[in-house]
Amino acid sequence: MQAARILFRRELQAIAYAPGSHVVAAVFIVLQGVGYVAALRPFLDSPQSRGLLEMFFQGPLFWIPFLVLVPTLTMRLFAEERKMGTMEMLLTAPVRVRDVVVAKFAATFVYFCLLWVPGFLFLHLHGWVSGAPPVFETGALLATYGLVLAMGAMFLAVGCLASAMTTSQLAAGIMTFGALMLLILLAQLPPTLGQMADPVQRFFFYINSDAHLRDATAGLLDSRPFVYYLSGAGVLLAATGYALNARRWRS
Amino acid sequence: MSETGTTLPQAVAPPPLVRVEGLTRRFHRRTVVHPLDFEIRRGEVVGFLGPNGAGKTTTMRMLTGYLPPSGGRASIAGCDVIHDPIKARRHVGYMPENVPLYTDMRVKEYLRFRARLKGVRGRDVRERARHVMDECGLSAVRGRMIGTLSKGYRQRIGLADALINQPDLLILDEPTNGLDPNQIRQAREFIRKLAGTHTVLLSTHILGEVEQICDRVIILDEGRVKAAGPPVELIDGLRAAGIVRVELACGDPEAAIEAFHEVEGVRLAEVDEAGCEEGWCAFVLRAESGLDVRENLARLAAARGWPLRELHRQPPRLEDVFVEITHRPGR
Numbered sequence: 156m157q158a159a160r161i162l163f164r165r166e167l168q169a170i171a172y173a174p175g176s177h178v179v180a181a182v183f184i185v186l187q188g189v190g191y192v193a194a195l196r197p198f199l200d201s202p203q204s205r206g207l208l209e210m211f212f213q214g215p216l217f218w219i220p221f222l223v224l225v226p227t228l229t230m231r232l233f234a235e236e237r238k239m240g241t242m243e244m245l246l247t248a249p250v251r252v253r254d255v256v257v258a259k260f261a262a263t264f265v266y267f268c269l270l271w272v273p274g275f276l277f278l279h280l281h282g283w284v285s286g287a288p289p290v291f292e293t294g295a296l297l298a299t300y301g302l303v304l305a306m307g308a309m310f311l312a313v314g315c316l317a318s319a320m321t322t323s324q325l326a327a328g329i330m331t332f333g334a335l336m337l338l339i340l341l342a343q344l345p346p347t348l349g350q351m352a353d354p355v356q357r358f359f360f361y362i363n364s365d366a367h368l369r370d371a372t373a374g375l376l377d378s379r380p381f382v383y384y385l386s387g388a389g390v391l392l393a394a395t396g397y398a399l400n401a402r403r404w405r406s
Numbered sequence: 407m408s409e410t411g412t413t414l415p416q417a418v419a420p421p422p423l424v425r426v427e428g429l430t431r432r433f434h435r436r437t438v439v440h441p442l443d444f445e446i447r448r449g450e451v452v453g454f455l456g457p458n459g460a461g462k463t464t465t466m467r468m469l470t471g472y473l474p475p476s477g478g479r480a481s482i483a484g485c486d487v488i489h490d491p492i493k494a495r496r497h498v499g500y501m502p503e504n505v506p507l508y509t510d511m512r513v514k515e516y517l518r519f520r521a522r523l524k525g526v527r528g529r530d531v532r533e534r535a536r537h538v539m540d541e542c543g544l545s546a547v548r549g550r551m552i553g554t555l556s557k558g559y560r561q562r563i564g565l566a567d568a569l570i571n572q573p574d575l576l577i578l579d580e581p582t583n584g585l586d587p588n589q590i591r592q593a594r595e596f597i598r599k600l601a602g603t604h605t606v607l608l609s610t611h612i613l614g615e616v617e618q619i620c621d622r623v624i625i626l627d628e629g630r631v632k633a634a635g636p637p638v639e640l641i642d643g644l645r646a647a648g649i650v651r652v653e654l655a656c657g658d659p660e661a662a663i664e665a666f667h668e669v670e671g672v673r674l675a676e677v678d679e680a681g682c683e684e685g686w687c688a689f690v691l692r693a694e695s696g697l698d699v700r701e702n703l704a705r706l707a708a709a710r711g712w713p714l715r716e717l718h719r720q721p722p723r724l725e726d727v728f729v730e731i732t733h734r735p736g737r
């Protein structure tokens with residue numbers, strides 16, 4: 156665990172010093188601002204049937220920045236290290252593969268969390284500026300952010316796995332984006348397929364991120380999505396360690 | 407066993423620092439390292455030689471626990487590199503072949519990071535980093551980004567990294583690879599200095615280096631040990647020990663070669679075309695070990711009435727051993 160802590164610090168530092176991560180952050184935050192304005196806009200003309208939170212965490216203005224952000228954060232992690240050969244330096248020090256995976260994931264997740272802070276502030280801005288009572292409940296807000304972070308954990312783990320499977324950052328990025336798109340779109344399938352058996356439908360609902368988010372923004376907190384995302388993240392990170400080891404064991 | 411009482415002298419001998427037993431590695435069903443056995447005692451400096459692709463790097467990677475072996479066992483200071491890799495690695499300072507480094511870190515930052523990773527704690531981190539930077543001549547670039555440094559400095563960082571936690575065993579994979587002659591000399595001096603206090607396993611293609619600093623060499627070819635022992639012993643054991651250069655004036659070089667072959671102790675005689683000029687002919691002879699053929703050659707030249715203007719014996723070098731063992735026609 157000591158090794159993981161030291162690697163975690165180094166990884167955070169690497170993120171902080173890389174100009175690329177600041178560009179990503181800037182673009183993401185600007186897009187969040189755009190999304191916020193777009194979500195707020197309809198309220199100026201007439202009362203809306205849906206809440207601000209629901210409008211903000213929905214549609215392409217939410218999903219596209221989200222699905223682009225994840226691969227840009229993760230594609231570098233292992234692919235670069237393997238390409239440069241620095242993995243050899245890491246794994247010949249008294250360090251376990253597990254430590255490397257945990258440290259890299261944790262550092263990326265921390266940075267990912269930071270990127271959501273400005274959006275959080277936007278949502279409060281409205282209340283602060285206008286002095287009006289908030290247009291959403293605090294519980295719903297926390298549920299939504301909790302869900303977004305859990306979802307992010309799993310999506311970042313997808314990115315970790317992709318990055319561990321190739322030495323090309325670009326390939327890792329594209330694989331991650333493709334996999335996440337598939338994950339989101341798959342859940343939209345049932346309505347187009349017509350009648351389905353109940354367990355199948357329940358499964359599709361279980362993995363429907365869009366629906367999870369809609370519920371959370373409406374203040375409905377369900378533990379099942381959290382189980383799905385967090386256990387998914389765990390399994391994917393274990394697979395990442397396995398992929399890194401397989402490279403070495405192959406004979 | 408109940409014989410411990412009678413075999414006391416053996417029990418007193420310290421166990422080897424490195425023990426390799428039947429170590430094997432395959433890549434895609436091609437065997438790259440065949441069952442390999444050797445030991446390294448504490449304090450030894452062992453040169454690991456062999457042509458490109460012999461399996462030196464692969465073996466070193468298995469010793470450091472980076473590559474899992476396909477078979478066999480290896481242990482360092484009693485720790486098995488497969489079952490107890492973390493403990494085994496604590497005893498090893500490894501400098502990989504092309505010294506991969508984080509280019510986005512500063513030298514001192516990187517070395518402190520490596521020190522912490524290898525278990526150096528607290529105030530010792532800075533202390534050790536400063537110490538190895540001084541030792542390896544890195545003090546002048548301590549604040550520079552690693553990405554902006556020349557190859558020579560990167561090699562030094564690799565060496566400093568290997569030394570940082572004062573390991574028992576140094577495994578250096580071509581530490582002088584890509585250095586200029588001055589730096590090679592410096593690096594060699596440095597390794598020689600380390601030899602007093604460390605156990606070293608180093609691979610290199612510069613054989614003069616090995617002759618000067620290694621107590622023992624292991625020559626590997628196609629994944630098998632072809633020869634092992636102190637350099638002098640290997641040289642002494644060489645069949646074609648020594649090369650003799652002869653320059654004389656004779657009408658027919660072929661006749662001279664025939665005559666040379668008659669001389670006792672000459673194994674092989676060839677015309678050295680480059681050395682022939684205006685009636686003078688140059689020959690290169692390979693002599694059998696332990697025999698000085700120069701006297702016989704001088705007598706032969708006198709008997710035949712060939713004017714002789716050069717008769718020079720080059721003592722055999724490790725390079726001759728290496729070529730003899732690993733050379734195959736057509737490669």
Ligand SMILES: Nc1ncnc2c1ncn2[C@@H]1O[C@H](COP(=O)(O)OP(=O)(O)OP(=O)(O)O)[C@@H](O)[C@H]1O
Pocket residue numbers: 433434438456457458459460461462463464465
């Ligand atoms: N990851 C790998 N996958 C497949 N083959 C490999 C791999 N690593 C090494 N080899 C093969 O193993 C053999 C031995 O390679 P190794 O790098 O150990 O040689 P070496 O003795 O270090 O050579 P050099 O003097 O060129 O450094 C080579 O034929 C090489 O192609």
Ligand SMILES: [Mg+2]
Pocket residue numbers: 462463464503579
């Ligand atoms: Mg090599």
